[in-house]
Amino acid sequence: MQINIQSDGLPIYQQIANQIRYRIAARNLKPGDEVPSIRSLAESLRVNPNTVARAYRELETEGMLEKRRTKGTYVAEQDHQQSIRQRARQLEPHLDTLIMYAVQLGLSLDHVTEQLRERIEVLEKRRTKNKEDLA
Amino acid sequence: MQINIQSDGLPIYQQIANQIRYRIAARNLKPGDEVPSIRSLAESLRVNPNTVARAYRELETEGMLEKRRTKGTYVAEQDHQQSIRQRARQLEPHLDTLIMYAVQLGLSLDHVTEQLRERIEVLEKRRTKNKEDLA
DNA sequence: ATCTCTGTATTAATCCAATAGTACAGTTGC
DNA sequence: GCAACTGTACTATTGGATTAATACAGAGAT
Structure with a gap:
């Protein structure tokens, strides 16, 4: 490995x-x-x-x-594989951490979701661009 | 203070x-x-x-x-007050951390935004409920 | 001048998480 | 039985982050 x-x-x-x-x-x-x-x-x-x-x-x-x-x-056989719900639960504390930071920065929660969406877009584009570069 | x-x-x-x-x-x-x-x-x-x-x-x-x-x-006088952009920039590394966790859990990024939205709703409800309880 | 208030710098003590060293305990197959 | 492999438990070391002790340096008021 x-x-x-x-x-x-x-x-x-x-x-x-x-x-x-x-x-x-x-x-x-x-x-x-x-x-x-x-x-x-x-x-x-x-x-x-x-x-x-x-x-x-x-x-x-x-x-x-x-x-x-x-x-x-x-x-493991089952568990994590089919159950998105379980994995989602593991993500929850990290979501809370993010929200806490946002609150402390005085950013609205709507703003956070929006910013997350934008950030993901950026990363997605970067990813597909890399694939193109490799091709 | x-x-x-x-x-x-x-x-x-x-x-x-x-x-x-x-x-x-x-x-x-x-x-x-x-x-x-x-x-x-x-x-x-x-x-x-x-x-x-x-x-x-x-x-x-x-x-x-x-x-x-x-x-x-x-x-400070200016800075943080009007410039949401500056504060947003500080949030960025935390967004990246969240995204990293999500990827590691094998969760799609669309899923993450959706879950964040839901999580915020829960917290908002809890917050307003507390206000009612106090009234 | 000197007292008293600012923030700063240096070094030391403390604490805790991460890692190592090493010995233990069970199962399998010869 | 014993060699070779599993995972486990216990203790010790280490390194880094946090906090403390304490001394320093500048400015203003008296």
């Missing part, structure tokens, strides 16, 4: 969790697939087993992974 | 900054108003001057406050 660790401030265990989360979302990893064992991944990243364990534990709590003791760790 | 400090994990200097930011946004503090001196506020909160100084420095960077050396610290 190709995981890139950078010393860019973001904790290692989160970098691992993010990258696996992303692969699952992109269906690059599918339900039932086995992910590297804690020890082997720790070894290949030259990182302590506990660090990988923490990433896996977090993903397990989210219902992304499923540990089978003495067997290994696998991408 | 009535500032409440709680030991709830949020750093003291941020609690101070937040509360002042909020008052300015609510026009409870107006441009030109003087805020308590670093030393006096520090004393009344039983906190180190540097802690208050840090809050003020942050607000100054944001263009909210304006220090006049040997005079005191004042709510």
Whole structure:
């Protein structure tokens, strides 16, 4: 498993969790697939087993992974895959954080939704432009 | 100046900054108003001057406050008041963070805007309900 | 001049999250 | 039984962020 660790401030265990989360979302990893064992991944990243364990534990709590003791760790079968609702619930605290910031900046909430829409447009355009550049 | 400090994990200097930011946004503090001196506020909160100084420095960077050396610290005249654009720019990194989370959760960006809209509605209702309860 | 008020700078103590070191416990297959 | 693999638990180190202690520097009032 190709995981890139950078010393860019973001904790290692989160970098691992993010990258696996992303692969699952992109269906690059599918339900039932086995992910590297804690020890082997720790070894290949030259990182302590506990660090990988923490990433896996977090993903397990989210219902992304499923540990089978003495067997290994696998991408969970159901849960996150079909249930958008569950994932949406995980996004909620981040929404609240954003709203809190907006309130503190004295920005109206209508303004925030509008600004978010605009920001997404910008990012989308950038993304499609990159694809064109590659073609 | 009535500032409440709680030991709830949020750093003291941020609690101070937040509360002042909020008052300015609510026009409870107006441009030109003087805020308590670093030393006096520090004393009344039983906190180190540097802690208050840090809050003020942050607000100054944001263009909210304006220090006049040997005079005191004042709510800035222009800047934040009329320029929504400036405040919006400060919100941008938070928008990006939210978008990043959404992508990692495999949620479409349209979904995010929709969920944000819904979340805001909930909070708005809760807010108006509280007002009714008080009446 | 000196007292008293501004904000500032430097260094030290403290605390906590992240990570490592290392030993433990269960299962499987030889 | 024992080797080789799973995930886990416990303790120690470290590094960074927060806060404190304390001293500094400028301006105004008396």
